[in-house]
Amino acid sequence: MDRTQIPGGVARVCRTLRAAGFGAYPVGGCVRDLLRGVDPADWDVTTSALPETVMALFERTVPTGVKHGTVTVLTEDGGVEVTTFRREGGYADGRHPDAVRFDAGLTEDLSRRDFTINAMALGPEGEIIDPCGGQSDLRMRLIRCVGDAERRFREDALRMLRAVRFSAQLGFAIESGTAQALRKCARRADGLSAERVRTELEKTLLSPWPERGERLFTWGLMDKYLAGPADPDLTVLHRTEAAPLSRWAALCGALADWGSIRSVGDFLRALRLDKKTISACEGGAALWRDGPPWSARDWRRALAGYGKDACIAAAAIGDALTAGAYTAALLEILEERPCCRVSDLALRGRDLTALGYSGTEIGAAQARLLSHVLDHPEDNRREVLLDILKREEAED
Structure with missing residues (x-):
C-alpha cells in the first residue's frame, strides 16, 4: 500500500515510536477504509510502547484510557489514538475487560478485536498484516x-x-x-x-x-x-432525508404503525435522546395522527401550532409511511419564510400601544392578525394590518 496515503501526523507518530525502538502500526478501521479506497475518518495506532512511554515521547497527549492502554496523541492532522498491544481477561459486565495486560504481541492484539475487517494493521513498508482473514472478508x-x-x-x-x-x-x-x-x-x-x-x-x-x-x-x-414484537420495513427510510430528526421520526412512525411502541416520547426517552428531538418527534407524531397538512394554508397553520421541527418530523413520517411528498411541500412553504408567529407580524406590539391598545388587548389583537395572515400571507404588511384593525374598530 502507498505510504503517502497516511496523513503526516499519523506517519510522524509511527516514526517517533519506531525510532525509540517500539513497534507501531496503523490499525483497525483506518486500514479497512484505505483498502476500500475511502479516506479514513479516524486513525488508530497500535504499539508495543507502554502508555507512560507514549506520553513521554510526545509533547501533546491526552490520557483518554490509560488503564486500557490508550493515549491520544494530538497532531497537526488531529488526534491519533495510540493503544498498547494488550491481552484481556474476562468480561464480567459483558462490556469491559476485567483486566488488561500489556504483554502481548501484534498478532495476539489483532486477534482480540471484534471483526476480521477491523483486525488488520499496516506495516512500516505499507504491507498489510492480516492474521484473521480480513482482506478476504472485505472482498466478499x-x-x-x-x-x-x-x-x-x-x-x-x-x-x-x-x-x-x-x-x-x-x-x-x-x-x-x-x-x-x-x-x-x-x-x-x-x-x-x-x-x-x-x-x-x-x-x-x-x-x-x-x-x-x-x-x-x-x-x-x-x-x-419495545412494547411488543417488531418487524418494521425500514426500506421506507430511504424516502426521507438522512438527517437525525427525519430518520428518528420516520423510525418512530414505522414502529408505531407496526404497534411495537406505545408512545413515541417514551421510546425516545428510554433511549436518552435529547429533549429537542423528543419534543419534535412527539409533536410530529401528534400532527400526523390529527391529519397531515394538505395545503400551503394547512402547513402554515401547522407551523404556527406545532413549530418547525415538529412539522419536519411529521413530514418525514408521512413520506416514510405513504411515499408522499410532504417534506417537499413543507420546504416550499419554508422557502417563502412565512409569518407563523406573532413576532413575524409586520405590526409590532409598540405599534398597537401607540394605537391605544393595552394589556390583554394587545395579545388578542396580535392573535387575530396572525390568524388572518396564516390564511392570507400576502397581507403581512404594516399598512394592511393597520387597515384590518381599523375595520374591526369600525364594526365594533
Missing part, C-alpha cells in the same frame, strides 16, 4: 467475528449492534455463523447503556443501507425498548 463483503463469534458477543454485547451498524454502513452481509451467534446472544444487549444503544442505532439509521437495521428489531436486540 462480509462482517465476520474474529474467532468464536459467541465468545466475542459474550465478552462485549455492544459488538452485536456494531455488527448490524457496519452491515448498514458498508452494505456488507453478516456471515452466517456470526448472525447465528448474534441471535443467540441478542438478549445480552439488554444490559447495555441506553446511550450506547442510541449511538449505534442512530449511526445505523443514517447509514447508506438503513434497512439493514431491521435486524436490530427482528433479532431481539431492541426488545428492551
Whole structure:
C-alpha cells in the first residue's frame, strides 16, 4: 500500500515510536477504509510502547484510557489514538475487560478485536498484516467475528449492534455463523447503556443501507425498548432525508404503525435522546395522527401550532409511511419564510400601544392578525394590518 496515503501526523507518530525502538502500526478501521479506497475518518495506532512511554515521547497527549492502554496523541492532522498491544481477561459486565495486560504481541492484539475487517494493521513498508482473514472478508463483503463469534458477543454485547451498524454502513452481509451467534446472544444487549444503544442505532439509521437495521428489531436486540414484537420495513427510510430528526421520526412512525411502541416520547426517552428531538418527534407524531397538512394554508397553520421541527418530523413520517411528498411541500412553504408567529407580524406590539391598545388587548389583537395572515400571507404588511384593525374598530 502507498505510504503517502497516511496523513503526516499519523506517519510522524509511527516514526517517533519506531525510532525509540517500539513497534507501531496503523490499525483497525483506518486500514479497512484505505483498502476500500475511502479516506479514513479516524486513525488508530497500535504499539508495543507502554502508555507512560507514549506520553513521554510526545509533547501533546491526552490520557483518554490509560488503564486500557490508550493515549491520544494530538497532531497537526488531529488526534491519533495510540493503544498498547494488550491481552484481556474476562468480561464480567459483558462490556469491559476485567483486566488488561500489556504483554502481548501484534498478532495476539489483532486477534482480540471484534471483526476480521477491523483486525488488520499496516506495516512500516505499507504491507498489510492480516492474521484473521480480513482482506478476504472485505472482498466478499462480509462482517465476520474474529474467532468464536459467541465468545466475542459474550465478552462485549455492544459488538452485536456494531455488527448490524457496519452491515448498514458498508452494505456488507453478516456471515452466517456470526448472525447465528448474534441471535443467540441478542438478549445480552439488554444490559447495555441506553446511550450506547442510541449511538449505534442512530449511526445505523443514517447509514447508506438503513434497512439493514431491521435486524436490530427482528433479532431481539431492541426488545428492551419495545412494547411488543417488531418487524418494521425500514426500506421506507430511504424516502426521507438522512438527517437525525427525519430518520428518528420516520423510525418512530414505522414502529408505531407496526404497534411495537406505545408512545413515541417514551421510546425516545428510554433511549436518552435529547429533549429537542423528543419534543419534535412527539409533536410530529401528534400532527400526523390529527391529519397531515394538505395545503400551503394547512402547513402554515401547522407551523404556527406545532413549530418547525415538529412539522419536519411529521413530514418525514408521512413520506416514510405513504411515499408522499410532504417534506417537499413543507420546504416550499419554508422557502417563502412565512409569518407563523406573532413576532413575524409586520405590526409590532409598540405599534398597537401607540394605537391605544393595552394589556390583554394587545395579545388578542396580535392573535387575530396572525390568524388572518396564516390564511392570507400576502397581507403581512404594516399598512394592511393597520387597515384590518381599523375595520374591526369600525364594526365594533
